[in-house]
Amino acid sequence: MAKNKFICDCNVLHQESIDFIETNMLTHQEITDVSNLFKIIGDPTRLKILWVIKEKEVCVCDICNLMDMSKSAISHQLAVLRASNLVTFYKEGKSVFYKLADGHIEKLIDICREHIKE
């Protein structure tokens, strides 16, 4: 049924389509989770970080040098990646080494590159 008489003033409703789609719709939580993950990868700085640590475990210093960015900027984005469990890390002396949490992100990036090519 039309839920939003107050927001949308349309009369053209394809009820069967709407019902069918509503049956297969993602939950609000799923939409939130999935879009949040994409949003995180949807920033060039974070994407580049992920790409860098996908190749090798590297310390924050190395990331800064590879990306020509300040330690602070990198560290802030690493905090975002940590909060989303996309990366793990271990300390060694004064350095902190980061690596990808799992292979899903790699897969995501590859599929996306395929798409771009077309």
Add this chain to the structure above:
Amino acid sequence: MAKNKFICDCNVLHQESIDFIETNMLTHQEITDVSNLFKIIGDPTRLKILWVIKEKEVCVCDICNLMDMSKSAISHQLAVLRASNLVTFYKEGKSVFYKLADGHIEKLIDICREHIKE
């Protein structure tokens, strides 16, 4: 070689790591393209629209009703999706029907849902 003496003041450099990573690094253009695509899917409204039209070709009215949002808001986001060639559309009378441009996005969403489950 260290490129940013001015930005990062680190001394701990793992040169072999840096060289190896730089060899396999994505180009600036690739980083931009890929992150732009992810950013577009990384918005809950756009993600939901994509999910909706993945199931069936529907008109803007139907999308509005399914999502409880105004025609203007939906139309603005459809414009973004059009600009990125993620959707195609055809007109039928006063209505405009949208559908997914290809199956890549579906694949992306599925992989992402897998990731979320863990």
Add this chain to the structure above:
DNA sequence: TTGACAGTTGAATAAATGTTCAACTATAAT
């Protein structure tokens, strides 16, 4: 041709976000 409606668009507003700066913690070396 007039009125009604599906959809688009530009400007304005409010909210979210990325980087910088400065202060801080923790580890290592002298």
Add this chain to the structure above:
DNA sequence: ATTATAGTTGAACATTTATTCAACTGTCAA
């Protein structure tokens, strides 16, 4: 102990971005 350095963090600032509002186009019906 003191100093230097790798890394983190909070506040401030500037930029981006999503939605609303109002005006507009184009199609259909009377």
